[in-house]
Amino acid sequence: MELKQVIIAYKAGDAQSKSWAQTCSRQLEARKCKVLMGPSGFKDNPYPVFLSSVTDKIDLAVVLGGDGTILASARQLAPEGIPILAVNVGGHLGFLTEPFELFEDTENVWDRLQGDRYAMLQRMMLEARLFEGDRLSPKQSSERFYCLNEMCVKPASIDRMPTAVLEMEVDGQIVDQYQGDGLLVATPTGSTCYSASANGPIIHPGMDAISVTPICPLSLSSRPIVIPPRSVVNIWPLGDYELNTKLWTDSSLATSIWPGQWASVRMADCMARFIILRENYSFYQTLREKLQWAGARIRYNNNHRVS
CATH class of the missing domain: 2.60.200.30 (Probable inorganic polyphosphate/atp-NAD kinase; domain 2)
Incomplete structure (x- = not known):
């Protein structure tokens, strides 16, 4: 993936999300990347301005926040075919986001993206x-x-x-x-x-x-x-x-x-395109963890499972 022009949207009113957005912006600009950065929230929609102010292709949108922030980005960016790296920074449930732990070393994230070491998940x-x-x-x-x-x-x-x-x-x-x-x-x-x-x-x-x-x-x-x-x-x-x-x-x-x-x-x-950094992404694991599926009250060992 090329990183010549990138959107960074952060959760409006959240200091942690904004701080990480500023860090990402500095790092990407040091890599000769043009950055469009702004808050996203109930009263803030930066995407129409971003999309109307550029003539070259937007390679990536880094969206820092919770599920609400991610949903807003998908509605605006999916019709444009822009891939989204969604990270749970300042959010709550984080059902649609990548874990913050995989994003914390941001320089490594940019290296992975430029080296095409990621997966792409498309959602209807x-x-x-x-x-x-x-x-x-x-x-x-x-x-x-x-x-x-x-x-x-x-x-x-x-x-x-x-x-x-x-x-x-x-x-x-x-x-x-x-x-x-x-x-x-x-x-x-x-x-x-x-x-x-x-x-x-x-x-x-x-x-x-x-x-x-x-x-x-x-x-x-x-x-x-x-x-x-x-x-x-x-x-x-x-x-x-x-x-x-x-x-x-x-x-x-x-x-x-x-x-x-x-x-x-x-x-x-159009489809929403999400970048996956996790090496072992599982929808069922997400259900268990995010929706707190408890299953049976009594747990039995399964000796047939070796891993």
Whole structure:
């Protein structure tokens, strides 16, 4: 990998993340690399400025923070095909990040990257747009939104908790009407986040699939489903006359859904590309450690396992 132009994004408001970003910037500039550095957070989105201010290719994005910081970077950088080195600096769970211990010797990290001594993990993304008008000849009424974890259609109000009534169709076929807190349309990566909390299925990130999970439905028969990756999921809010229904992408507000509009979600044409420094990456180990899977209360020795 060439390191001629690199983005460094750090968690806004976190002193440790910013300090490491400054260290990385000095080291990369000493290697004749142009660095674009800035904070990323709820009120800070440096990526549009970075992407619009360059003419040459961006080789890498180093993102220092927790899962929220990483999700924000994937939404912005995946459509541009920029690989992401995500490191848990100042974060909490760190489900999507490389361990800080492998990053601490940063000079060695740059040597590894320039020597192509790393792996690349690609993760499926979703895209969503709003449409309006006649169902058979719809008119696009929003920009394109991306997510790495999930698209969520649910209402929000300042002074009350409104119930959503949502009709969902998959590939033009009506599946059901859901009454409850909302619907989650998740990637395999997002299956271990909000979707898992709503009792959705956990899907290996090596698969391409889409899960749809109702949030607190007012029916015991409303169940999560897993559908093929090329399916198109249309979600129609019903009975909302106060503009409460919103489209959320990775838990961030994307846009409001006006009466007469619907959200259309499908697999994105782009993939999020993450650099893996670990020599023995295991999704199942991540599940055990990050989600604290306890397993059986009594542990038995397995004499057939030699390692």
